Amino acid sequence: xxxKLAVLGGTPEFxxxxxxxxxxxxxxxxxxxxxxxxxxSGQITNAEQVRAFEDELAEFLGVGHVVVVANCTTGLMLVxxxxxxxxxxxxxxxxxxxxxxxxxxxxxxxxxADSDLRxxxxxxxxxxxxxxxxxxxxxxxxxxxxxxxxxxxxxxxPVVFDAAHAFGSRYPDGTMVxxxxxxxxxxxxxxxxxxxGEGGVVATGDADLARDLRVARDYGNPGDYNARFVGxxxxxxxxxxxxxxxxxxxxxxxxERRRDLVKRYLAALEDxxxxxxxxxxxxxVSVYKDFAVRIDPGFGLPRDTVxxxxxxEQVATRPYFDPxxxxxxxxxxxxxxxxxxxxxxxxxxxxxxPLYSHMDQDSVDRVCELLREIHVNRNEVATAS
Ligand SMILES: *Cc1c(COP(=O)(O)O)cnc(C)c1O
Numbered sequence: 173x174x175x176k177l178a179v180l181g182g183t184p185e186f187x188x189x190x191x192x193x194x195x196x197x198x199x200x201x202x203x204x205x206x207x208x209x210x211x212x213s214g215q216i217t218n219a220e221q222v223r224a225f226e227d228e229l230a231e232f233l234g235v236g237h238v239v240v241v242a243n244c245t246t247g248l249m250l251v252x253x254x255x256x257x258x259x260x261x262x263x264x265x266x267x268x269x270x271x272x273x274x275x276x277x278x279x280x281x282x283x284x285a286d287s288d289l290r291x292x293x294x295x296x297x298x299x300x301x302x303x304x305x306x307x308x309x310x311x312x313x314x315x316x317x318x319x320x321x322x323x324x325x326x327x328x329x330p331v332v333f334d335a336a337h338a339f340g341s342r343y344p345d346g347t348m349v350x351x352x353x354x355x356x357x358x359x360x361x362x363x364x365x366x367x368x369g370e371g372g373v374v375a376t377g378d379a380d381l382a383r384d385l386r387v388a389r390d391y392g393n394p395g396d397y398n399a400r401f402v403g404x405x406x407x408x409x410x411x412x413x414x415x416x417x418x419x420x421x422x423x424x425x426x427x428e429r430r431r432d433l434v435k436r437y438l439a440a441l442e443d444x445x446x447x448x449x450x451x452x453x454x455x456x457v458s459v460y461k462d463f464a465v466r467i468d469p470g471f472g473l474p475r476d477t478v479x480x481x482x483x484x485e486q487v488a489t490r491p492y493f494d495p496x497x498x499x500x501x502x503x504x505x506x507x508x509x510x511x512x513x514x515x516x517x518x519x520x521x522x523x524x525x526p527l528y529s530h531m532d533q534d535s536v537d538r539v540c541e542l543l544r545e546i547h548v549n550r551n552e553v554a555t556a557s
Contacts, residue, residue: 368416446471
C-alpha cells in the first residue's frame with residue numbers, strides 16, 4: 173500500500189482541503205472595464221451589458237433568442253408561466269429541486285419520471301407513461317449530458333429543458349444544447365461551468381415566447397404599467413452581465429481544460445472495480461458540470477462510507493441528488509405512479525467528485541489513487557467505519 177489511508181489512522185493525503193467545485197473567475201480588470209460604462213450611465217440593471225450578453229449568448233449557442241434573467245429557477249418559472257399550462261408537468265425525480273419547484277410555483281402538479289441508471293437522464297419509457305394527460309415535460313441534462321430529446325419530442329407535449337448543467341454541451345447532431353425543445357434554461361450560479369455570480373439564460377427559437385419572457389421578467393409589465401399577467405422581478409443586474417460576458421470570452425478554453433481533467437479521471441478510474449461511469453450519448457459532448465460516479469456493489473463499500481473515507485483525506489464530495497425529489501418533504505403529496513427503481517439506485521450510489529475548470533491535474537490523479545486504495549483496503553475501511 174502506497175500510504176496509510178486517513179480513515180485507518182494515516183495522515184490526510186491533502187494538507188489543504190480539495191473543494192468539490194470552485195468558480196473560475198475571469199480577470200478582474202476586464203470585468204471592471206465593462207462595468208465602467210455602468211458607472212458612467214447610471215444604468216445598473218437590465219441595460220447595455222444585458223443586451224450585449226444576450227446577443228453574444230445567442231451567437232455562441234446558435235439559437236434565435238436569448239433572454240437573461242436573475243437565475244435559472246426564475247427562468248424555468250417564467251417559461252412555464254408564459255406557456256400558460258394547467259395540470260401536471262413531467263419531471264425526473266433525479267434532478268435538483270429547482271426543476272420541480274418551477275412547476276409547483278406555477279400552481280402546476282408534478283408527475284415523476286424515472287431516470288436511466290447508465291445515462292442519469294430521464295428514462296424515455298417512464299417519461300412516456302407519465303406524459304399521458306400531462307401538460308408538459310421538464311427534463312434535465314444531468315451533469316451536462318444531454319437527455320434523449322428525440323424520444324421526448326415524440327410524446328406530443330411541449331418539452332422544456334432544465335439545462336442548468338449543460339452550458340457548452342452538444343447534442344449528438346453537433347448542435348449546442350440550448351437549441352432544442354420549446355426553451356432551454358441555463359444557470360449562471362457559482363457552481364456552474366459558466367458563471368455570472370448569479371444568473372439564468374433562457375434560449376428559445378420561439379420569438380413570441382422570447383417577447384413574453386421579456387415582459388414576464390419585468391413583473392408582466394410591458395412598459396405601460398398595465399400588467400398583462402403576473403410576472404416576477406427576474407432581471408439580471410448589469411454587473412452580473414459584465415461578469416458573465418467576460419467569463420464567456422474564455423469559456424471555450426476553460427471548457428477544454430475541464431474536459432482534459434475528465435479524460436484523466438476516466439482513464440484512471442476505468443479499471444477500478446465497482447465504479448460506474450455516466451454514459452454520454454454517442455456523438456454528444458458533455459461539459460461535465462459535475463463529474464459524478466456510481467459506487468456500485470462491486471466496489472465493496474457503500475457510497476457514504478467512500479465519501480467519509482475521502483473526507484478524511486480532505487477531499488470534498490457530494491451525494492447528488494440524494495434525496496431525490498420524490499423523497500423530499502416538499503413533494504410528499506406527489507407519489508410516483510410506479511416505483512422509480514433507476515432513481516432510487518442512482519440517488520443511493522452517485523458520488524460527485526471534485527471538478528472545477530482550473531483544478532490541477534495532480535489533484536485529479538491523487539483523488540483517483542485514493543479511490544483505488546479505498547477499494548483495495550475495503551475490508552479494513554468497512555471495519556474502521
Ligand atoms: C443549479 C440548478 C438549478 C438552479 O439554478 P439557479 O440559477 O441557482 O436558480 C436548476 N436546475 C438544476 C438541475 C441545477 O443544478
